[in-house]
Amino acid sequence: MTDEHTTAGGQSYEESVIEASEANRQRFDDGRWTRIFDHFKREWQIYAMLLPTIIWFLVFLYKPMYGLQIAFKDYSIFRGVAGSPWVGWEHFQTLFSNDQFIRAVKNTITISFYNLLFGFPAPIILALMFNEVMHATYKRTSQTIVYLPHFISSVIIAGIVITAFSPTAGIINTFIGWLGFEPVYFLTQPQWFRPIFVGTGIWQEAGFGSIVFLAAIAGVNPSLYESAVVDGANRWQMMWKITIPSILPTILIMLIIRIGNVMEVSFELVILLYQPSTYETADVVNTWVYRQGLQSGQYDLAAAAGLFNAVVAFVLVMTANTLSRRFSRTSLW
Amino acid sequence: MRKLSLLAALLAGSAVTTPTFADGHLMIVDEPLELTIQMNHARYPIYEESWPVEQAARELTGIHLINDTVGANMRTDENTGRTEALNLMLASGNIPDIVGSSRIRDFVNQFGPEGAFVPLNDLIEEHAPNIAAYYAERPDIEAAVKAADGQMYYVPYLPDGKYGRAFWIRTDWLDALGLEMPETVDEYEAVLRAFKTQDPNGNGEADEVPFFARQWPELIRLVTLWDGRAHGSDTYHDFLVEDGQVTHGYIGEGYREGVKNLARWYSDGLIDAEIFTRGSSARDFLLSENLGGATHDWFASTGGYNSLSEKIDGFKWEAMLPPASPSGRRIEEHRRILVKPDGWAIGHTNENVVETVKYFDFFFTEEGRRLANFGVEGQHYEMVDGKPVFTEEFLAQGPVNRSLYQAGAQLQARGYFQDYDYEWQWTNEFAKAGIELYEQGDYLIPDFLGVAFTADEQQVYDRTWNSIRDYMLERQQSWILGNGDVEADWDDYLAQLDEMGLQELLAVMQSAYERQYGAK
Numbered sequence: 001m002t003d004e005h006t007t008a009g010g011q012s013y014e015e016s017v018i019e020a021s022e023a024n025r026q027r028f029d030d031g032r033w034t035r036i037f038d039h040f041k042r043e044w045q046i047y048a049m050l051l052p053t054i055i056w057f058l059v060f061l062y063k064p065m066y067g068l069q070i071a072f073k074d075y076s077i078f079r080g081v082a083g084s085p086w087v088g089w090e091h092f093q094t095l096f097s098n099d100q101f102i103r104a105v106k107n108t109i110t111i112s113f114y115n116l117l118f119g120f121p122a123p124i125i126l127a128l129m130f131n132e133v134m135h136a137t138y139k140r141t142s143q144t145i146v147y148l149p150h151f152i153s154s155v156i157i158a159g160i161v162i163t164a165f166s167p168t169a170g171i172i173n174t175f176i177g178w179l180g181f182e183p184v185y186f187l188t189q190p191q192w193f194r195p196i197f198v199g200t201g202i203w204q205e206a207g208f209g210s211i212v213f214l215a216a217i218a219g220v221n222p223s224l225y226e227s228a229v230v231d232g233a234n235r236w237q238m239m240w241k242i243t244i245p246s247i248l249p250t251i252l253i254m255l256i257i258r259i260g261n262v263m264e265v266s267f268e269l270v271i272l273l274y275q276p277s278t279y280e281t282a283d284v285v286n287t288w289v290y291r292q293g294l295q296s297g298q299y300d301l302a303a304a305a306g307l308f309n310a311v312v313a314f315v316l317v318m319t320a321n322t323l324s325r326r327f328s329r330t331s332l333w
Numbered sequence: 334m335r336k337l338s339l340l341a342a343l344l345a346g347s348a349v350t351t352p353t354f355a356d357g358h359l360m361i362v363d364e365p366l367e368l369t370i371q372m373n374h375a376r377y378p379i380y381e382e383s384w385p386v387e388q389a390a391r392e393l394t395g396i397h398l399i400n401d402t403v404g405a406n407m408r409t410d411e412n413t414g415r416t417e418a419l420n421l422m423l424a425s426g427n428i429p430d431i432v433g434s435s436r437i438r439d440f441v442n443q444f445g446p447e448g449a450f451v452p453l454n455d456l457i458e459e460h461a462p463n464i465a466a467y468y469a470e471r472p473d474i475e476a477a478v479k480a481a482d483g484q485m486y487y488v489p490y491l492p493d494g495k496y497g498r499a500f501w502i503r504t505d506w507l508d509a510l511g512l513e514m515p516e517t518v519d520e521y522e523a524v525l526r527a528f529k530t531q532d533p534n535g536n537g538e539a540d541e542v543p544f545f546a547r548q549w550p551e552l553i554r555l556v557t558l559w560d561g562r563a564h565g566s567d568t569y570h571d572f573l574v575e576d577g578q579v580t581h582g583y584i585g586e587g588y589r590e591g592v593k594n595l596a597r598w599y600s601d602g603l604i605d606a607e608i609f610t611r612g613s614s615a616r617d618f619l620l621s622e623n624l625g626g627a628t629h630d631w632f633a634s635t636g637g638y639n640s641l642s643e644k645i646d647g648f649k650w651e652a653m654l655p656p657a658s659p660s661g662r663r664i665e666e667h668r669r670i671l672v673k674p675d676g677w678a679i680g681h682t683n684e685n686v687v688e689t690v691k692y693f694d695f696f697f698t699e700e701g702r703r704l705a706n707f708g709v710e711g712q713h714y715e716m717v718d719g720k721p722v723f724t725e726e727f728l729a730q731g732p733v734n735r736s737l738y739q740a741g742a743q744l745q746a747r748g749y750f751q752d753y754d755y756e757w758q759w760t761n762e763f764a765k766a767g768i769e770l771y772e773q774g775d776y777l778i779p780d781f782l783g784v785a786f787t788a789d790e791q792q793v794y795d796r797t798w799n800s801i802r803d804y805m806l807e808r809q810q811s812w813i814l815g816n817g818d819v820e821a822d823w824d825d826y827l828a829q830l831d832e833m834g835l836q837e838l839l840a841v842m843q844s845a846y847e848r849q850y851g852a853k
Contacts, residue, residue: 188610
């Protein structure tokens with residue numbers, strides 16, 4: 001996405017600065033290190049702003065990688081990471097010979113697929129709909145209402161869901177009762193878990209997720225719409241021919257990010273909503289890791305499962321990025 | 334020390350009521366000694382130095398415990414995450430002098446042999462005459478606390494009293510419908526059905542919930558009504574021992590029969606439709622809304638709901654004997670376990686090991702035990718006829734258990750021998766009546782006290798048990814909810830369990846069991 005805002009007559013201010021500094025650099029070209037030093041001296045404020053993020057990455061994402069080695073060790077908390085003996089691929093063998101783990105992987109992918117299929121378009125559709133709302137107060141009010149669930153914690157969301165789907169007091173079953181059917185104990189039936197879980201996710205996050213698309217829509221050049229009006233296009237045509245193509249790069253970037261998170265189903269919500277009777281469809285890798293690894297202290301096995309998760313996510317995001325770059329010239333890097 | 338404890342016994346025996354603070358016969362050290370402690374148990378997440386019991390123990394022994402608990406979750410009453418707190422403590426590399434926790438046994442039995450905790454056998458032999466005397470009387474309990482290497486790594490909390498949970502029923506509903514107290518499982522079913530269909534609460538709606546439970550595994554306990562077994566100890570889904578063989582309740586014929594019948598009860602509406610999701614408020618809600626008819630729950634706390642008779646006309650809620658199974662057996666599967674996996678241990682960096690063991694022993698002396706059970710004399714109890722009796726003012730302060738935790742008594746993470754009298758003194762009349770009813774027969778069965786594994790056995794257990802348990806519970810709930818038929822699925826179920834390594838696991842449990850308690 002390049003910036004088209006150059007002034008008609010000549011260079012922008014930034015360009016003249018860059019040109020001046022280029023000239024400077026050529027004049028005093030006394031070595032690479034001086035150039036780097038000069039660069040930092042000149043741009044230090046930008047790097048200072050970058051610093052917190054770099055520190056965050058180092059402390060929370062790179063330092064913990066040291067601990068990944070316990071996936072290949074017989075880890076004892078008392079002996080520590082360095083003191084525990086190596087066991088090679090043993091934990092991975094345990095994982096892949098465990099039917100429940102395989103099932104958890106399948107469930108994770110299935111739930112993520114549904115999330116992608118139904119959950120990904122939802123905020124886009126919502127954003128397009130908001131874009132068509134003309135009445136300002138109505139628009140603001142409804143936007144606030146759909147953003148709200150995002151700020152409610154998962155525990156409370158789960159409480160609302162459990163109550164709403166309760167077979168005796170829940171609003172859903174009350175409706176079903178009015179229609180003359182028997183109440184359904186939704187949360188103990190495996191076939192209902194995924195629809196409820198995916199639906200809950202959409203209800204909670206679609207509003208907040210639409211913000212980024214609304215921002216993209218706001219960036220569309222108004223002159224495009226003006227000329228479309230002149231050409232006699234209706235709103236539907238403008239949406240299909242202008243709005244959607246204009247925000248397509250944003251959509252693709254969001255999709256790539258989303259694909260990278262395919263293995264990350266929001267497991268706190270799963271834990272709060274699942275039951276042994278719904279493990280069959282609800283048990284995802286992270287909940288399995290929680291039960292097997294953390295509750296029973298098998299950190300090494302949990303680390304192996306986590307590493308597997310990360311590798312799959314890495315491959316997925318690489319693939320999506322490559323495909324996107326090839327077919328649409330939009331990519332994360 | 335042996336002489337001193339003799340003196341202690343004499344003092345207690347002769348009913349001396351004067352404070353024992355001054356004479357110093359229980360003093361362990363000449364100079365006050367500070368020991369750090371991690372303490373985190375089901376009811377309270379840290380050790381408070383201001384507890385009256387700690388203050389009294391300081392006066393008596395000269396040992397000061399300094400709180401050094403990591404990973405405490407101070408935000409909840411029902412403290413969770415104890416095991417995580419222990420792991421965090423170990424991972425931090427700083428193990429305090431004393432570590433007390435609920436569910437500490439498996440933890441110390443794993444990390445004790447690795448060197449994180451001090452082995453206690455010789456120390457108890459030499460320096461803890463009162464603990465040693467207790468074990469001399471109860472070799473079964475001594476066996477139960479040992480790790481696979483034959484060493485003890487913790488001093489346990491030993492509950493007292495026999496009875497835990499019981500069957501409870503709305504006897505005023507029985508009267509209202511003209512029914513007798515059910516004596517067999519068929520009669521029990523008929524009563525529950527009448528609760529469902531004959532509107533005992535008289536509001537014109539069939540909104541009664543015949544059987545409910547705060548913890549859904551209590552529902553599974555009903556398989557004992559068909560000669561099945563559910564939980565081998567007060568840990569849910571635990572193994573059990575039959576004729577010297579370790580086995581599991583969820584693979585028995587009686588269990589299959591029980592689940593089949595429970596599924597039928599569920600589909601007929603005799604069991605709370607929301608049994609698996611209603612959670613801990615079930616008892617409170619269903620009883621106070623005049624909806625619940627029967628449950629299986631603790632004597633004391635459940636009996637307390639009779640105070641609802643002020644609100645609900647005629648409310649009467651009494652314990653009933655376990656209904657007889659088709660073969661005529663009456664079993665109450667739950668009892669107070671003889672030894673909890675809770676207690677305290679000595680960290681490997683402790684430099685005053687002998688004094689610490691003597692301090693542990695203090696709570697097995699007459700005075701120490703009284704202190705751990707009843708709190709401080711004059712403040713919480715008075716001696717009456719040689720026995721500690723809670724004062725009226727103290728009992729009036731609210732829930733007695735909580736008041737005691739807040740004074741530093743009845744801590745589940747302290748190694749001590751509970752005195753059931755502490756509880757009997759404020760047990761409500763309905764619970765007492767129930768316990769006396771159960772006392773007339775012989776309904777309790779022995780608990781499985783657990784085994785300690787070697788490293789190899791532990792590996793088998795770690796690899797198999799969690800998956801097997803998940804699978805068992807998954808099938809169990811599905812069958813009861815009517816997703817699948819236990820009779821049709823049973824052979825596949827057993828085959829799948831074997832494939833998941835159940836036989837291997839049972840073999841490991843068996844060898845550990847025989848090592849620990851001796852082959853039978």
